[in-house]
Structures are given as C-alpha cells and as structure tokens.
Amino acid sequence: MRIRLKTRGTSTDYSFLSSASPMWWSTLTKSAASHDVGWTVFALADTADSPTLRLLISGIPSRRVDSIGRPARWTIVVEADQADAGVVEQLARAALTEGGREALGSALDDELGDDVDEIIDPARDARLGDDVLTERALSAFRKVDWEGLGVVAESQDGDDVDHAVWVGSVGDGEAEKAFFGRLSALSRRMAAGWAITLNLAKTPEAVAALAGQLDAPVAALLGPGLMVGITPLPGKAGAVPAKATTSGRSRKQLLQLVSAVVVVAVAVAAIVWATYRRFRR
Secondary structure: OEEEEEEOOOOOOOEEOOOOOOOOOHHHOOOOOOOOOOOEEEEEEEOOOOOEEEEEEEEEEEEEEOOOOOEEEEEEEEEEOHHHHHHHHHHHHHHOOHHHHHHHHHHHHHHHHHHHHHHHOOOOOOOOOHHHHHHHHHHHHHOOOHHHHOOOOOOOOOOOOOOOEEEEEOOOHHHHHHHHHHHHHHHHHOOOEEEEEOOOOOOHHHHHHHHHHHOOOEEEEEOOOOOOOOEEEOOOOOOOOOOOOOOOHHHHHHHHHHHHHHHHHHHHHHHHHHHHHHHHO
C-alpha cells in the first residue's frame, strides 16, 4: 500500500508531502472540484497492468490556515491491492460523513500538522519518503475510534444493481449501500470500474456522459438530496457482476455438483459394463 498526502502550508500552496501522484483522476476534474470546494471520493480498480485499486479523497478539513486565513484541506491518495481492501473501504466510508471527514482531518493534523510547513517548503527539499509517509498516515488512521463515530465499513460482495452504470445521491440509504457494495467489488475482487462522488455534476445525464468518457462501469453519487434511490444509466453493461459467481457458497455448490456428476457417471458406467458382460455370456 502507498498513501500520498497533499495539503497547503502557511505560505506554500497545495503540494504533496512525499512524491507526487500521477493524476489518474484528471478525467473527473470537470465534474468534481477538490481542495476548498466541497469534497470528493474517487475509487478506480485498474486491471490493465497489475490489479491495483486507486482511491482519492479530497476536501478533508484541517485546523490549519494559511497566511491570509484560508483554511487548509487534506487530499488523500491511495494505491492498494486486495490485501488492503479493509483500509480502503474504511477511508471511503469515513469520507462520506461529516464526522468521518473531521476525524480524518484531525488525525492527520495531530500526526503531521506541525511538520507541514517544513516538509513542503520548496527551499528545504524535506519531502518525506513514500514508505515513511504511508506508515505515518496509517498510524494516524489507526488512532481514530471509527466504531465510536459510527462509520465502520462493512464489507459487501457486490452492489446488487443489475446495471454497470448507475447514479444516486449521498445520504440516500439505498444508494450509499450500493455504492459501498460496488467499492467492495472493486477492492476485494479487483473488478474493473469506478466508484465516485461528484460535487459539481447535478444530473444523471452528466454522469452518463462521464461514464462514456471513462468507458468503464461507474457507480456515482451526486450531492445530498439531488436524487432518491438508484437510477440506472446506459453504459458498459455486465462488466461488474453484482455478486462474485464462484466465491463462498457458490464455489462449494459447484464442487458438490461436480462430485455428484462424477458419482452418477461411474454408476452408469458400471451398469453398462454389467449389462454388456451379461449379454456376452
């Protein structure tokens, strides 16, 4: 797992505290603003080269301000694999609630806030190594009482929506449950696609157009109150199954079926052989 963090200092504009992340989310920038305008969650499972889950959470509040009093924000960028699915899901779950976002920001402020100005000062060349920053960020997140905040992520196996592209709203129970189901499919099975929140897009048509640009399955949440329930949209159908087809009980049932077929085949062969010998006599 690799975690990168971006924030502003007292006199330095937004900058990464370690190496800069490639902007894999650039296609989404017209549909969702980061930093000071709202907040966003982008999750991408990319299977082109090696299975990788990429997560971006922006607009996380900080106690810090710059030299003219503008509040700072944190951006969290994660690269993970299936072993880190629980961490990814917990961060995304926290980002969808005001209390969770405040907890994330407070944890990062406590861990790194006093060091930000020195780390991102261009004259000091004091950026942290990726491994060092990842461990400090994880240490900060582990200290948060997620259960006490009521934002514990619950793993699901798919979103139970028979459409690869759909849209709902933040705060809608049905849509949020499906959103985290899709995120679980991305993180635990590396099913290719996106799970995103969009704070500038306002209509299903805007999401459909974005899904066309991404050319991939998309589960999207718009701002609170814009929609009720889930609206299916045209898009790349069938790329993200609602449930894993050979995991858990399905795999067990498949093995039982194969065993039964083998037993029947052996029994039929025995009957045929016995009949053949009888008529040979």
